[in-house]
Amino acid sequence: MSAPLPDRGHAQHLLHEMLRIRRFEEKCAELYGAGKIRGFVHLYIGEEAVAVGVVQALEPDDAVVATYREHGHALVRGVGAGPIMAEMYGKVEGCSRGRGGSMHLFDARTRFYGGNAIVGGGLPLAVGLALADKMQGRARVTACFFGEGAVAEGEFHESMNLAALWRLPVLFCCENNLYAMGTALGRSESEPDLCLKASSFEMPAWAVDGMDVLAVEDAARRAALAVRAGGGPCFLELRTYRFRAHSMFDPELYREKAEVEAWKRRDPIAVFTTRLKDAALLGDDDLARLEDRVATEVAEATAFAEAGTWEPVADLTRFVYSERTS
Amino acid sequence: MSPPAVTTTYREAMRAALRDALARDPRVFLMGEDVGRYGGCFAVSKGLLDEFGPERVRDTPLSESAFVGAGIGAAMGGMRPIVEIMTVNFSLLALDQIVNNAATLLHMSGGQFNVPLVIRMTTGAGRQLAAQHSHSLEGWYAHIPGIRVLAPATLADARGMLWPALEDPDPVLIFEHGSLYGVEGELPADAGPVDITRAAVRQPGTDVTLVAYGGTLAKALQAADTLAQEGVSAEVIDLRTLRPLDDETILGSVRRTGRAVLVDEGWRSGSLSAEITARIVEGAFYDLDAPVARVCSAEVPMPYAKHLEDAALPQPPAIVAAARRLVGRHG
Numbered sequence: 001m002s003a004p005l006p007d008r009g010h011a012q013h014l015l016h017e018m019l020r021i022r023r024f025e026e027k028c029a030e031l032y033g034a035g036k037i038r039g040f041v042h043l044y045i046g047e048e049a050v051a052v053g054v055v056q057a058l059e060p061d062d063a064v065v066a067t068y069r070e071h072g073h074a075l076v077r078g079v080g081a082g083p084i085m086a087e088m089y090g091k092v093e094g095c096s097r098g099r100g101g102s103m104h105l106f107d108a109r110t111r112f113y114g115g116n117a118i119v120g121g122g123l124p125l126a127v128g129l130a131l132a133d134k135m136q137g138r139a140r141v142t143a144c145f146f147g148e149g150a151v152a153e154g155e156f157h158e159s160m161n162l163a164a165l166w167r168l169p170v171l172f173c174c175e176n177n178l179y180a181m182g183t184a185l186g187r188s189e190s191e192p193d194l195c196l197k198a199s200s201f202e203m204p205a206w207a208v209d210g211m212d213v214l215a216v217e218d219a220a221r222r223a224a225l226a227v228r229a230g231g232g233p234c235f236l237e238l239r240t241y242r243f244r245a246h247s248m249f250d251p252e253l254y255r256e257k258a259e260v261e262a263w264k265r266r267d268p269i270a271v272f273t274t275r276l277k278d279a280a281l282l283g284d285d286d287l288a289r290l291e292d293r294v295a296t297e298v299a300e301a302t303a304f305a306e307a308g309t310w311e312p313v314a315d316l317t318r319f320v321y322s323e324r325t326s
Numbered sequence: 327m328s329p330p331a332v333t334t335t336y337r338e339a340m341r342a343a344l345r346d347a348l349a350r351d352p353r354v355f356l357m358g359e360d361v362g363r364y365g366g367c368f369a370v371s372k373g374l375l376d377e378f379g380p381e382r383v384r385d386t387p388l389s390e391s392a393f394v395g396a397g398i399g400a401a402m403g404g405m406r407p408i409v410e411i412m413t414v415n416f417s418l419l420a421l422d423q424i425v426n427n428a429a430t431l432l433h434m435s436g437g438q439f440n441v442p443l444v445i446r447m448t449t450g451a452g453r454q455l456a457a458q459h460s461h462s463l464e465g466w467y468a469h470i471p472g473i474r475v476l477a478p479a480t481l482a483d484a485r486g487m488l489w490p491a492l493e494d495p496d497p498v499l500i501f502e503h504g505s506l507y508g509v510e511g512e513l514p515a516d517a518g519p520v521d522i523t524r525a526a527v528r529q530p531g532t533d534v535t536l537v538a539y540g541g542t543l544a545k546a547l548q549a550a551d552t553l554a555q556e557g558v559s560a561e562v563i564d565l566r567t568l569r570p571l572d573d574e575t576i577l578g579s580v581r582r583t584g585r586a587v588l589v590d591e592g593w594r595s596g597s598l599s600a601e602i603t604a605r606i607v608e609g610a611f612y613d614l615d616a617p618v619a620r621v622c623s624a625e626v627p628m629p630y631a632k633h634l635e636d637a638a639l640p641q642p643p644a645i646v647a648a649a650r651r652l653v654g655r656h657g
Contacts, residue, residue, distance in 0.1 A: 100435065104434040108438040108439065113402065113439065114435065121422055123392075124392045124395020124398070124423055125399040125402070127395065127399060128396035128397060128399020128400040128407075129399040130399070131396055131400045132399065132400040132401075133403060136404060155391050158387070158389035158391055158392030158393075159392045159395070159396075161389065162389060162393065320472050321495075322432065322440045322496050323437070324495070
């Protein structure tokens, strides 16, 4: 069940944020085809409502730990589209100076802690960031995103236990898109009910329609409120679907085209757009204006990346150890 | 007037370092398995829970990956965690966090996120603990760019390496050889921080250089005594820092003596001793009067039986024999 519609401004803000991710990533796919972006690139298309909804619940000094499918989270968290695109180009103007690429976006200003490409590897970091907040008496939340595939990793269970045991302010956001690369949830978990697993750690857990940005935002706000108040961690299972390939090379042998098409009919952007129009919260001119703004942002980001420079090879071994000023 | 020396042990020196760090900096805390109520599996942290409380001396579940990763996260969040892992063998359960996160985050983030974390663990054999508690894998860690690896072999280093490690902006791994905890000796009452960048010449000599660290330092010194009785003057180098290696001290010594015996409790193949051999050959080849020799652990998982364990480990007679061969004495 979705949450009630918000006011016009916020409704359009949510749509705008989802469109930013969608159009930015469509451009990424195009640039990958053109050879501008290399390495692995994991598109978030279809899952936009999750990052957009959850981030609404975060305060500016909260932290985010994400996975290798994190362009969307970085964008809505406030990492600049230009530095993200430049990072994918491998340019020194990138948000990780071209050292990380698509899978390792980092930004200290927005407390965006990556970009972790080891499935489950980000969860212990989130626990530690939350531990630091708790020990220093700061009412901050660390939002930790991971896919349902991470649930099979030991680090998931260890981290959930530790966060619950120490009542740490972590908002665990499990993006259940049903496939760990090509392995369906039912083929990898003896108990596929993820909330049941989370509940076994004595942690409040909800399953949410991850295709509905309002439902995600509502759940995330309630969870973040509880976490921030010191009640310990919460777990959200955000049921969503990846419309594109796992990465850039994926013949998609593991899922039926009909299944993909059925999920695409639940496209979080298309459905939300229709809903807003039906409720007279969005006009055609509003939508055109949003699309224009997004197109401009993406064009500027691409131009920024194109105009970027390559880090001198002489700097290759920088950032292995900290550069001390003393 | 120099302060009086006190008789202490390696364990007590390490505990004094922990106490000092906890008292000096409110951001410092210790966490690991049984560091609190149990007092540490080697009794290193005994008494610290009462002194500093459960927030700062934190018992963890048996979740090496989570609590090491939490140490990394807490370090990025402004704390100065000391994470204790019972043995290097158990640290393999946290290898993902140490190698994929602690060592990489600064670089992957383009210099934005450093990880001021200290991880302590025991290493080495000699206590009949067999093949899952006795290995010397510090050489693996010394392979990894992004971390600093220390091996305190003396009481002064046990007392003095922790604080500079905590002041280091990047992850530091401290390997404490399990056979050292009970070693007794004298330490100045005001002993404090030491340099953590250089190897040390523990005994000067002119005929052959014995390179050792951690648990093998005492064996190398013992071998040097035996050699001295035979008229062979051995210089003994304590590596102290396994990464980055102090090439200057190692090569400087080998250039003077023209001969090197490397003592390493790790296995010979792909070991730290192999790396040092390569550096000597690359940097001091023309100063060598004899091939480099190595005394390492036998290539076998560490056995339980005492006589087999002893036979598997580098021992002073083997070090003496290797040195004799290099100086052309076959006694």
